[in-house]
Amino acid sequence: MTDDGAPPADPDELDFTDDESVVEIGERRYVVGTEGRPTVDPAPDPEPADRPGASDEATTEGATSAGGEVTQAAVNDWLEESFDDDGFTYGVDLTLHAEGDTARHRLVSNDVTATFDALCSWFVAAAGPESPPPEALGLLLAAVDSPVDVPPGAIKAFAATHDLAPDDSIADLVRAAEDAGGFRID
Numbered sequence: 001m002t003d004d005g006a007p008p009a010d011p012d013e014l015d016f017t018d019d020e021s022v023v024e025i026g027e028r029r030y031v032v033g034t035e036g037r038p039t040v041d042p043a044p045d046p047e048p049a050d051r052p053g054a055s056d057e058a059t060t061e062g063a064t065s066a067g068g069e070v071t072q073a074a075v076n077d078w079l080e081e082s083f084d085d086d087g088f089t090y091g092v093d094l095t096l097h098a099e100g101d102t103a104r105h106r107l108v109s110n111d112v113t114a115t116f117d118a119l120c121s122w123f124v125a126a127a128g129p130e131s132p133p134p135e136a137l138g139l140l141l142a143a144v145d146s147p148v149d150v151p152p153g154a155i156k157a158f159a160a161t162h163d164l165a166p167d168d169s170i171a172d173l174v175r176a177a178e179d180a181g182g183f184r185i186d
Contacts, residue, residue: 022111022114023114023117023118024107024108024109024111024114024115024118079093083108086108088108088109088110089109089110089112090108090109090110090111090112090115091106091107091108091109092105092106092107092108092115092119093105093106094106094119094122094123096123096126096127098126098127098128099128101128103126105122105126107119107122120137121133124136124137124140134182134184135181135182138182138183150185154185155173157185157186158173158176158177158183158184158185159173159176161186162176162179162180164176
């Protein structure tokens with residue numbers, strides 16, 4: 001018991017990574033929103049050789065490790081194992097090559113939404129689109145071959161923020177989206 005008579009906190013209660021106001025932007029790097037979920041544009045993590053504890057052997061082209069050549073299969077195995085027992089539910093390690101530049105990003109999280117948000121934000125920043133990130137994400141989602149189901153609550157929320165009522169027409173909804181520069185899902 002604590003001084004105020006309350007039982008001690010359970011370790012799960014101390015895990016801030018499940019909090020909706022916390023967004024991971026890299027390995028052991030977080031942004032905490034003071035008024036809800038923050039919107040972040042994460043910077044890519046440093047290259048593995050720049051991270052503390054990284055081995056020059058493992059990142060040098062043509063290097064050998066434990067007597068064997070570093071192969072794509074060995075790197076894939078190492079990446080897979082690097083997520084084992086890290087205490088996080090979700091882990092992503094990405095390398096993007098676009099227009100002659102290569103960018104890397106690694107993130108871990110216990111929040112699937114934060115993971116996806118950071119992944120998408122990093123991708124549009126690293127891919128270098130000329131559009132602002134919200135517009136780039138919208139364009140990418142609209143262009144994918146897979147169908148995207150927008151939850152009805154998102155449509156209702158958009159309509160409400162633009163003073164549309166249930167008796168307004170679809171044309172009114174489309175006009176509001178055009179006036180707003182797009183159908184923004186917040």
